[in-house]
Amino acid sequence: MNTKPQLPGFLGAVLSQSGARLTEADVRLIDVLLQDPLRAAMENGKDVSSRAGLHPAAAVRLAQRLGFAGYPEFRAFLQSNLVEGTGDFESGSARIAARLIRASESSALSLVLDSEIAALQQLRAAVTDDGIRTFAKAIRGGRRVFVLGRSHAATLAALIAMRLRRSGYDAVDLSAVTHQMSEHLVPLSAGDVVWLLAFRRPSPVVLEVLRLARRRGATVLALTDVGGTRLDPAPDHLIAASRGGPGDSQSLVVPMTIANAVILDLAAIDDGKSFKALEDFRAFRNELPAMIGR
Known part of the structure; x- marks a missing residue:
């Protein structure tokens, strides 16, 4: 019997709404996400799956079970929570990562000036x-x-x-x-x-x-x-x-x-x-x- 990992609020809400049942692979993936949520918000699904020791498509399957079209959409969700400063993402390093995400759309200088x-x-x-x-x-x-x-x-x-x-x-x-x-x-x-x-x-x-x-x-x-x-x-x-x-x-x-x-x-x-x-x-x-x- 699998034990669900302790989830931050925003992931727990998605899991509840989707009604998804976690597989052993899902548990391993979520554990990897929680160990380094900032890295998870920046990586692609293949890299996350690799760090969990799973098939490259495992992260995609988890994202789809949670109601997302694929891992890119799930990652965008993680990045959104990073930018909003909620849950495990409310930290100094998270704020820097959030700015880097926004800076990807323009220059770092423009981002700071606009702020x-x-x-x-x-x-x-x-x-x-x-x-x-x-x-x-x-x-x-x-x-x-x-x-x-x-x-x-x-x-x-x-x-x-x-x-x-x-x-x-x-x-x-x-x-x-x-x-x-x-x-x-x-x-x-x-x-x-x-x-x-x-x-x-x-x-x-x-x-x-x-x-x-x-x-x-x-x-x-x-x-x-x-x-x-x-x-x-x-x-x-x-x-x-x-x-x-x-x-x-x-x-x-x-x-x-x-x-x-x-x-x-x-x-x-x-x-x-x-x-x-x-x-x-x-x-x-x-x-x-x-x-x-x-």
Whole structure:
């Protein structure tokens, strides 16, 4: 008696709808598919059958039993689920593979440009001037600004903290001091601002800092994906914007644009503080080579 393998939702649904009964060869093929679903979505039926140690036509027969015209149609189904980011395909490598599938229809550069442009066009309607001003006011009134993001968001956190420091604000990039984070957070209190960046899912570190900021009475700003996991407890102010749909490039330009808008708006409302600090920084930087020479 054959035991059916554990199927991800989209394959299980197809199996239920087709009413197909799996043969021993089918079980072996599905096991191969599940061991490396990304590879399966890119290979032809002959290659999949070969990896399962079966006749070249075995994958075609499985596809037909599941209601597809042949393996190319079944593979297109797998690729569609890959692009939509469902089931076993919701992973970083799956997202890259999905982009490669789309790129096969055009150049990789065109694919990324189209994704970025579409995400930025959505941003205009998704984020309001009031939301940008709320972030800027919180930073203007804060004593210190602690910025934190993990993974790709750490790159943006570094840029935000650097630009705030150059604008005359006491900003700490917590992403760059992971091992000394406790020391930097000791003075965190009411009057301080914590700016969190959480793309897709917030890391445990981000959630811990959020909870600490809440206990200490600091103002919490959060910049997140539209579809990301909700932050708990909720931040004081939230801007959520899509970085692209499933299979798109998951733009860093979108959150960077929002951050740039906040820092620009900050310069418009802080009574010249940003302008003076930027001029002072420029003058100091011009003197620095001579100072080092001495």
